[in-house]
Amino acid sequence: MTMARTLARRVAHGLVVLFATVTLAFVLDEVVPSDPARMVAGAQARAEDVEKVRRELGLDRPVGVRYARFLRRLVHVAGTSAEGHATCAAAGPLHLDLGKSYQKRLPVVTILAERVPRTLSLAFVAVLLQALLGTSLGVFAAKHRGKKRDRGTVGASLVATSAPTFMTGLLLQLVFAKVLGVLPLDGFGASFGDHVASIVLPALTLGLYGAALYTRLARDEMVTELGRDYVRTARAKGAGPARVVAHAFRNVLVPLVTLVGLDLGALVSGAAVTETLFRWPGLGQLAVEALLDRDGPVLMGTVLVTCAGVVFSSIFVDLAVHWLDPRARAEGPSRTRD
Amino acid sequence: MGSSRAAPPPDPLRGERSRRATRARTFLGRLSSMLAFASASLLATIFVPASLEGCHAGLDAPIPAASADDAPPRHGGTLRLSSFGAIRGLDPANIADGLVSTIHQLLFAGLLDFDERGEVVPRLAERFEVSPDGRSYRFFIKQNVLFHDGTELHADDVKRSIERALHPTAPNPYASFFAGIRGYDTFSKGKSDELSGVVVEGSYVVRIDLVEPDSTFLSLFAMQVLRPVCKSAGRRYDDGFVACGAGPFKLKPGGYVRGAEVALVRHDGYYEPGKPYLDGIVFTFGVNMSAARYKFSNGELDTLRDLTAGDLAAFQRDPRWAPLGAYDRERQIMGEALNTEIAPFDDVEVRRAVVAAIDRTHYELVKPSTLRAANQPIPPGTPGYDASVKGQEHDLAKALEHMKRAGYPYDPATNTGGYPHVIPYYTYRQGVSEYTAQVFQQEVAKIGLRLELRLVSYPTYLAQIGRRKKVPVGPWGWSEDYPDALDFLESLFHSKGIAEDDANNVSFYSSAEYDRLVDDAKRAIDPGRKKELVARAVAKVLDDAPFAFAYSVRFYEVHQPYVRGVRPHPVWARNVSFVWLDRKDEGRKAGLLAPMGGLARR
Numbered sequence: 001m002t003m004a005r006t007l008a009r010r011v012a013h014g015l016v017v018l019f020a021t022v023t024l025a026f027v028l029d030e031v032v033p034s035d036p037a038r039m040v041a042g043a044q045a046r047a048e049d050v051e052k053v054r055r056e057l058g059l060d061r062p063v064g065v066r067y068a069r070f071l072r073r074l075v076h077v078a079g080t081s082a083e084g085h086a087t088c089a090a091a092g093p094l095h096l097d098l099g100k101s102y103q104k105r106l107p108v109v110t111i112l113a114e115r116v117p118r119t120l121s122l123a124f125v126a127v128l129l130q131a132l133l134g135t136s137l138g139v140f141a142a143k144h145r146g147k148k149r150d151r152g153t154v155g156a157s158l159v160a161t162s163a164p165t166f167m168t169g170l171l172l173q174l175v176f177a178k179v180l181g182v183l184p185l186d187g188f189g190a191s192f193g194d195h196v197a198s199i200v201l202p203a204l205t206l207g208l209y210g211a212a213l214y215t216r217l218a219r220d221e222m223v224t225e226l227g228r229d230y231v232r233t234a235r236a237k238g239a240g241p242a243r244v245v246a247h248a249f250r251n252v253l254v255p256l257v258t259l260v261g262l263d264l265g266a267l268v269s270g271a272a273v274t275e276t277l278f279r280w281p282g283l284g285q286l287a288v289e290a291l292l293d294r295d296g297p298v299l300m301g302t303v304l305v306t307c308a309g310v311v312f313s314s315i316f317v318d319l320a321v322h323w324l325d326p327r328a329r330a331e332g333p334s335r336t337r338d
Numbered sequence: 339m340g341s342s343r344a345a346p347p348p349d350p351l352r353g354e355r356s357r358r359a360t361r362a363r364t365f366l367g368r369l370s371s372m373l374a375f376a377s378a379s380l381l382a383t384i385f386v387p388a389s390l391e392g393c394h395a396g397l398d399a400p401i402p403a404a405s406a407d408d409a410p411p412r413h414g415g416t417l418r419l420s421s422f423g424a425i426r427g428l429d430p431a432n433i434a435d436g437l438v439s440t441i442h443q444l445l446f447a448g449l450l451d452f453d454e455r456g457e458v459v460p461r462l463a464e465r466f467e468v469s470p471d472g473r474s475y476r477f478f479i480k481q482n483v484l485f486h487d488g489t490e491l492h493a494d495d496v497k498r499s500i501e502r503a504l505h506p507t508a509p510n511p512y513a514s515f516f517a518g519i520r521g522y523d524t525f526s527k528g529k530s531d532e533l534s535g536v537v538v539e540g541s542y543v544v545r546i547d548l549v550e551p552d553s554t555f556l557s558l559f560a561m562q563v564l565r566p567v568c569k570s571a572g573r574r575y576d577d578g579f580v581a582c583g584a585g586p587f588k589l590k591p592g593g594y595v596r597g598a599e600v601a602l603v604r605h606d607g608y609y610e611p612g613k614p615y616l617d618g619i620v621f622t623f624g625v626n627m628s629a630a631r632y633k634f635s636n637g638e639l640d641t642l643r644d645l646t647a648g649d650l651a652a653f654q655r656d657p658r659w660a661p662l663g664a665y666d667r668e669r670q671i672m673g674e675a676l677n678t679e680i681a682p683f684d685d686v687e688v689r690r691a692v693v694a695a696i697d698r699t700h701y702e703l704v705k706p707s708t709l710r711a712a713n714q715p716i717p718p719g720t721p722g723y724d725a726s727v728k729g730q731e732h733d734l735a736k737a738l739e740h741m742k743r744a745g746y747p748y749d750p751a752t753n754t755g756g757y758p759h760v761i762p763y764y765t766y767r768q769g770v771s772e773y774t775a776q777v778f779q780q781e782v783a784k785i786g787l788r789l790e791l792r793l794v795s796y797p798t799y800l801a802q803i804g805r806r807k808k809v810p811v812g813p814w815g816w817s818e819d820y821p822d823a824l825d826f827l828e829s830l831f832h833s834k835g836i837a838e839d840d841a842n843n844v845s846f847y848s849s850a851e852y853d854r855l856v857d858d859a860k861r862a863i864d865p866g867r868k869k870e871l872v873a874r875a876v877a878k879v880l881d882d883a884p885f886a887f888a889y890s891v892r893f894y895e896v897h898q899p900y901v902r903g904v905r906p907h908p909v910w911a912r913n914v915s916f917v918w919l920d921r922k923d924e925g926r927k928a929g930l931l932a933p934m935g936g937l938a939r940r
Binding site: 032033034035036038039040041042043044045046047048049050051052053056100103104105106170173174177178181185186187188276277279281285292293294 | 426427432434435506507509510511512513514515577596597598622624625626628629632633636638795796797798800801802804816817819829835837839840841842
């Protein structure tokens with residue numbers, strides 16, 4: 001089976017997972033006892049005004065009709081939607097339509113188009129920080145295994161992973177924004193320079209927490225690799241410490257890349273606490289708002305994006321592992337289990 | 339002869355036991371090291387941030403003003419405010435959050451407004467007349483009042499704006515408040531294209547006709563919902579409306595970043611000469627309390643409203659800050675809604691027992707800085723509140739007597755008797771409700787009522803409490819929609835507020851006598867007559883006890899000394915329309931490394 005066919009099969013499976021997840025989310029949204037129309041109209045709105053809002057949002061229709069409507073317009077070809085295209089995002093003839101937010105009264109695709117890049121940028125920077133910092137520390141600890149430097153590194157990683165992210169975030173705000181005054185306290189900023197400055201603290205908050213996991217993984221994997229025969233052979237043949245580490249690190253990459261992929265997938269859903277603390281207008285904050293406000297269309301949108309992020313990051317991990325591990329290439333795609 | 343004692347036979351397991359012992363010692367050694375690390379980590383996690391925060395305990399000094407207290411207003415500067423929540427939009431035809439009224443007050447001026455005593459006064463109207471029968475209101479609009487787009491306000495703009503807000507296509511949750519306008523019924527059902535009760539009598543005269551007299555109409559009309567909007571808003575509501583009105587400030591181009599910020603600039607064509615004083619105002623949303631406090635002390639925010647209980651107490655105690663803060667008027671009443679259709683609260687004696695059992699001062703303990711004990715349906719800050727009303731009083735002996743009359747005698751000494759069933763009490767995890775629920779549970783336990791607290795999400799709670807025959811008892815309350823006692827009396831207890839779903843009268847209290855009193859009060863043009871009817875309605879609802887009133891809520895705001903002209907308004911929270919800044923510079927207070935250059939924004 002060629003790589004292309006495997007990839008196509010993984011993508012098809014991913015789409016099935018997406019469909020199932022979105023359907024489950026729709027059902028759960030319906031099952032939870034609440035009233036989105038009341039949330040839109042407000043706690044003090046009169047019954048007739050709530051009813052007007054309910055009709056306007058289409059919430060007076062049976063759930064089956066609403067589900068069919070949702071599916072029919074979710075992905076459609078241009079010109080075929082009975083709903084019109086005011087709330088669509090277009091990629092050529094293919095349109096994606098998640099409807100309009102009950103609360104914000106904007107197309108959901110517009111809201112997502114605003115939020116997803118911000119979450120992605122935070123996720124990428126955070127994962128980069130985690131991976132670089134964690135891996136460096138892990139390799140360092142493995143090289144000095146059993147010594148104080150090893151124990152100190154492991155201890156520090158324990159501290160970082162024990163502290164809740166909001167506490168780390170508050171501490172960073174206090175130190176860098178309030179006391180030292182070198183970074184913005186929160187927000188997204190207006191210019192590109194502002195964005196860069198603003199991303200540092202939230203990325204560091206997530207980075208410190210996640211780096212601990214990378215530290216432990218890298219350390220343990222390196223310790224295992226450094227104890228293997230091929231490393232002993234390399235040393236016997238006169239390879240220096242740096243070359244030995246490079247040899248061993250190549251084998252550590254596979255589990256690390258797996259972790260990077262899974263991490264990215266998780267962070268695409270947004271880190272709600274960190275985003276709220278730093279006023280970073282991302283998907284996590286959006287999802288929490290939508291949940292609390294019972295904003296069904298936005299909730300479905302965030303579920304879709306999150307699920308897509310996880311599915312495609314796992315496909316990426318599979319591809320990366322396949323590329324990194326010669327054994328996987330030699331044995332063919334069948335080695336990668338679906 | 340020497341000792342020739344034979345050596346013991348070799349222990350075949352000796353080596354194995356030795357290896358096991360070594361492994362066990364190694365394991366225990368590693369375990370103890372891990373535990374030591376874990377403990378050190380935990381302590382570090384707690385102590386390091388606590389120490390850092392402790393180093394910064396105490397309030398920074400206020401940033402002084404440039405001039406003396408009696409200096410005249412000066413123009414210029416940008417006022418910066420923040421809130422933890424966010425607004426949903428800027429269209430007055432779609433108001434559904436409490437925060438936006440502050441911004442609407444700046445963007446949209448109305449024909450009427452409230453003065454600093456809470457009285458309705460003309461604003462964009464020069465004057466108004468009320469017909470003798472109270473059914474017609476004629477407004478004479480000031481000339482040369484300009485919208486933000488430079489066009490002049492005319493009477494047809496008033497009519498257009500009203501129709502735009504009340505049309506069935508507008509998602510206006512307050513539309514039915516204006517059902518008394520003649521022609522609303524057909525207009526709201528889409529059977530008529532225009533609202534016949536709003537009549538343009540000339541370029542600057544508009545008349546509004548009501549179906550019957552309404553003593554609340556002027557207060558309602560002074561609210562922001564029907565305020566004039568620019569011609570660019572069109573005749574019908576549209577989601578793409580860019581806020582444009584006749585208020586003292588206008589929206590800066592690109593100034594509304596949804597969920598993040600609203601930036602306003604001075605409307606140079608504002609009808610009052612020389613006003614406003616500020617160049618602009620910036621609202622930032624989603625700012626948590628600690629960030630807001632940091633920004634306020636750094637001078638990045640000019641006022642502070644979202645305060646933790648500890649910070650609030652600190653600001654009130656500090657003699658430098660105490661004169662710079664003040665509470666808003668209390669315009670919100672909270673308590674326990676007793677469902678008169680579900681046992682045991684379908685029995686008036688049980689309800690009277692509950693209201694007498696509660697010691698309302700215990701509610702204050704939940705959040706002393708914000709909650710104040712209340713025992714009647716009108717909060718102290720709302721017109722119509724009467725401090726001389728006796729209200730619901732705590733009297734445990736009377737409460738027990740009521741329980742006895744209800745057929746559920748209870749002996750506190752032996753904890754026997756009382757209502758035989760456990761009553762579900764629904765509450766939600768938002769604000770203080772989770773904690774006041776526990777107070778209520780303990781208060782009514784003293785009279786033999788056992789509650790089972792059921793914590794649900796706020797949306798679930800809202801859906802359940804308004805549904806008929808669903809929730810026997812739960813927290814409920816009302817925030818002032820418009821400054822009139824009837825807002826509370828009508829919304830909470832009139833039978834019109836009962837519905838199968840979405841009831842506002844969540845006690846499902848229905849009394850023909852009460853309804854008649856409230857309806858008559860609403861129609862009463864004579865203030866004395868209205869006051870008398872309101873008093874009787876209050877007495878009736880206190881006696882029938884469908885609601886155990888518990889506390890009112892108040893909010894505190896503190897400002898920097900250089901923010902001048904700050905006066906708490908009886909209706910509008912954070913009324914900053916005509917404040918001015920008297921600041922030495924616009925710069926930010928520096929952090930330790932800021933002179934070296936930093937990436938921090940102002």
